[in-house]
Amino acid sequence: MFRRTGTSRKGTAGPGRSTSSEALRLVSVTKTYGSSDENAVTALDRVSLGLRAGTFTAVMGPSGSGKSTLLQCAAGLDRPDRGVVRVDGEEMTGGTEAALTKFRRQRIGFVFQQYNLLPTLTVEQNTTLPLKLAGRRIDRNRAREILAQVGLGDRLGHRPDELSGGQRQRVAIARALVTEPSVIFADEPTGALDTRSAREVLRLLRETVRVHGRTVVMVTHDPVAASYADSVVFLADGRLAGELHAPTVDAVAERMAHLGDSADADASGYDAPLGV
Amino acid sequence: MFSLAMRSIRLRPGRFVATLLSAFLGATIIMTFNSMHDTAGGAGVDTVSSDTLTTSASVVGGYGTLLVFFAVASTLTVNVRQRHEEITLLRNTGATPAQIRRMVVGEASVVGLVASVLAVGPAMLAGRALLSVFRDSGQVAERVDYAFGPVALMSGLSIMLLACAGAAFLAVRRATRAVATGEREPRTRLRGFFAYGALVAGAGAVSATFAMDATEPALMAAPAYGAILLSVGFALLSPRLLSGVLGVLERPLGALAGASGYLTVHNMRQRAAQLAGVLMPLVLFTGMATATLYMQAIENDAIKASGVAKSVDDKNLETLNLVVVGIIVVFACVMLINSLYAATSYRSREFGQQRLAGATPAQVLGMVGVEGLVLTLTGVFFGTLSGLAGIVAFSSVRVDEALPLGSGSGPGQGQGLGIWLGVVSIAAAATLVTSLGTARRGLRTPAVEAVALAA
Numbered sequence A: 001m002f003r004r005t006g007t008s009r010k011g012t013a014g015p016g017r018s019t020s021s022e023a024l025r026l027v028s029v030t031k032t033y034g035s036s037d038e039n040a041v042t043a044l045d046r047v048s049l050g051l052r053a054g055t056f057t058a059v060m061g062p063s064g065s066g067k068s069t070l071l072q073c074a075a076g077l078d079r080p081d082r083g084v085v086r087v088d089g090e091e092m093t094g095g096t097e098a099a100l101t102k103f104r105r106q107r108i109g110f111v112f113q114q115y116n117l118l119p120t121l122t123v124e125q126n127t128t129l130p131l132k133l134a135g136r137r138i139d140r141n142r143a144r145e146i147l148a149q150v151g152l153g154d155r156l157g158h159r160p161d162e163l164s165g166g167q168r169q170r171v172a173i174a175r176a177l178v179t180e181p182s183v184i185f186a187d188e189p190t191g192a193l194d195t196r197s198a199r200e201v202l203r204l205l206r207e208t209v210r211v212h213g214r215t216v217v218m219v220t221h222d223p224v225a226a227s228y229a230d231s232v233v234f235l236a237d238g239r240l241a242g243e244l245h246a247p248t249v250d251a252v253a254e255r256m257a258h259l260g261d262s263a264d265a266d267a268s269g270y271d272a273p274l275g276v
Numbered sequence B: 001m002f003s004l005a006m007r008s009i010r011l012r013p014g015r016f017v018a019t020l021l022s023a024f025l026g027a028t029i030i031m032t033f034n035s036m037h038d039t040a041g042g043a044g045v046d047t048v049s050s051d052t053l054t055t056s057a058s059v060v061g062g063y064g065t066l067l068v069f070f071a072v073a074s075t076l077t078v079n080v081r082q083r084h085e086e087i088t089l090l091r092n093t094g095a096t097p098a099q100i101r102r103m104v105v106g107e108a109s110v111v112g113l114v115a116s117v118l119a120v121g122p123a124m125l126a127g128r129a130l131l132s133v134f135r136d137s138g139q140v141a142e143r144v145d146y147a148f149g150p151v152a153l154m155s156g157l158s159i160m161l162l163a164c165a166g167a168a169f170l171a172v173r174r175a176t177r178a179v180a181t182g183e184r185e186p187r188t189r190l191r192g193f194f195a196y197g198a199l200v201a202g203a204g205a206v207s208a209t210f211a212m213d214a215t216e217p218a219l220m221a222a223p224a225y226g227a228i229l230l231s232v233g234f235a236l237l238s239p240r241l242l243s244g245v246l247g248v249l250e251r252p253l254g255a256l257a258g259a260s261g262y263l264t265v266h267n268m269r270q271r272a273a274q275l276a277g278v279l280m281p282l283v284l285f286t287g288m289a290t291a292t293l294y295m296q297a298i299e300n301d302a303i304k305a306s307g308v309a310k311s312v313d314d315k316n317l318e319t320l321n322l323v324v325v326g327i328i329v330v331f332a333c334v335m336l337i338n339s340l341y342a343a344t345s346y347r348s349r350e351f352g353q354q355r356l357a358g359a360t361p362a363q364v365l366g367m368v369g370v371e372g373l374v375l376t377l378t379g380v381f382f383g384t385l386s387g388l389a390g391i392v393a394f395s396s397v398r399v400d401e402a403l404p405l406g407s408g409s410g411p412g413q414g415q416g417l418g419i420w421l422g423v424v425s426i427a428a429a430a431t432l433v434t435s436l437g438t439a440r441r442g443l444r445t446p447a448v449e450a451v452a453l454a455a
């Protein structure tokens, strides 16, 4: 299942990019919400994780286990309280939002469950917006090529509200691809889609890895979606709770069922060690 | 539906602050001036005093009512638009458009009622103060006593209720129709009709000035009303004007302001109809304030040049003009700040999306700033145009000089650009401070949270 795609990667990687085989590294990342002791929630508890370039990883876990927090900390959309995030070997340091934004522009793409396209811009304008904001040259042909690949070559002038959910999500994927980031994060990208559109989006994400050589990290609660990935990382109560390589739908579903058990046990006061 | 209305006021009082404030100010003004009717009706008031009192009550009462309606309509339109989501939800759970209309009209009536009651005390104080101004300037006899009676109370209550309920009815009817058909406002044609009507009437009023005599006491009325009507006409046309201005500015903005300029042009193009709510008070404010203040200054200089002392009528007129400008300034600022605040805070989701797409907070603020500049420029341009029409007409007839900007040669020392610059700075400051301040506050919310909030 682990197909190495380093060679098929288009020769556009910047200096110091393709030399690192590790696309993402988290070291002991911790994130707590709420200030007072009573309502403090430890969303992430010393999570360490390394993902090789050109892999497709799914993150799974019960609701509230910290999946979104993990993705946002890794993607520079949120700041961890402690720990280190490294993308493409570069440590993410950013005191200000502007610094984090500039870091993200270079290396990170993000796909949201709710698309987050700008309603006043057309499909093509939405796709090229990250380049425009970064002050980078806009290669219109390249953008159109990407939009054609996601199946929207004939929708360039449409606005998001004229598209179906699946089409909007494909625009979001095109927008994430256009800056040629090393890692693309997707938080429940198929959560709002019907089965058919969901399959198309998953195939696209897998292609992003296979054809474009990107690294994709996807949060999902759907075992079918997770089975598209090369491996699955499980999360429970803000901690890593195991990993599954070459996942099948059944194997994922079974592991998830047990995770639910242990999370319940945790919640009722037992500190059940996870047999990973 | 009425209990729903009461509950929604109690749970979200913040939403009604702007409406309450403009209704309160409006009720205060209406009652203050209408109490002059009560005062004039007191025992033993001589005819000169009575004339002064009833004239001021009628003139400013008239202006005031118009402005109150405008201001309340503007704040309620914003209020209803902010609640689009809630209204859709109610419809989806089975509320008929008539029920929703009753709810919104009921809320607005309660707000109008509360505002009128709150305004009674301040209106009494302001009425006393106004009467003493009239007494001090000798326009009203010393022994006239202040009275706050049925005319003030009833006119205040009925005008406010009518304005609030009427404005709410119009706003919600537009909103429920738009939801039902999924279309844009179908009233643009009617609005266009009123707009061109106001422009033609304004041009007529301005031209009528030329048929008058230089010493006519009511000379100022025609060009002043002309300027106001022209401002109203331009204000009603503002969505179209904005599109025109954007067409001209598109390239330079894109080139000069980079990504911020690019986003500005696209956003403003799409949201021209909403931004009209901001442009309207800007045009009204600039046009009315410029016209009234310059005409009064020209008049003052003309009287000074003629060497005679100001008559009671002259003083009356000056007091009234300054009061009118004061009212306009306050109302226009409330309208401007309210619609701009609502328009900007409503967009924290959109700002969040831009940030997620790679915009730095500075770029978002840049975009908001450029938008504010374009709005100010457009509003000031058309406001100045209408004000200028009235000023030129008045000045030509009064002092035989089209534009007494003067290098010091004309009668008096000329007016200079001082007043205009003052008016423009207030307009620009209100626009930029409100929009940038609101946007800044919105940027404090992390982008991911901002997009997750229900708009």
Ligand SMILES: Nc1ncnc2c1ncn2[C@@H]1O[C@H](COP(=O)(O)OP(=O)(O)O)[C@@H](O)[C@H]1O
Binding pocket: A033, A034, A041, A042, A043, A061, A062, A063, A064, A065, A066, A067, A068, A069, A070
């Ligand atoms: N902004 C926030 N403020 C307070 N608590 C939060 C916030 N975001 C997430 N949490 C809490 O952190 C935990 C993890 O949340 P999240 O990462 O969204 O979980 P998941 O995506 O796995 O459902 C949950 O208990 C959640 O309530």
Ligand SMILES: [Mg+2]
Binding pocket: A067, A068
């Ligand atoms: Mg989540």
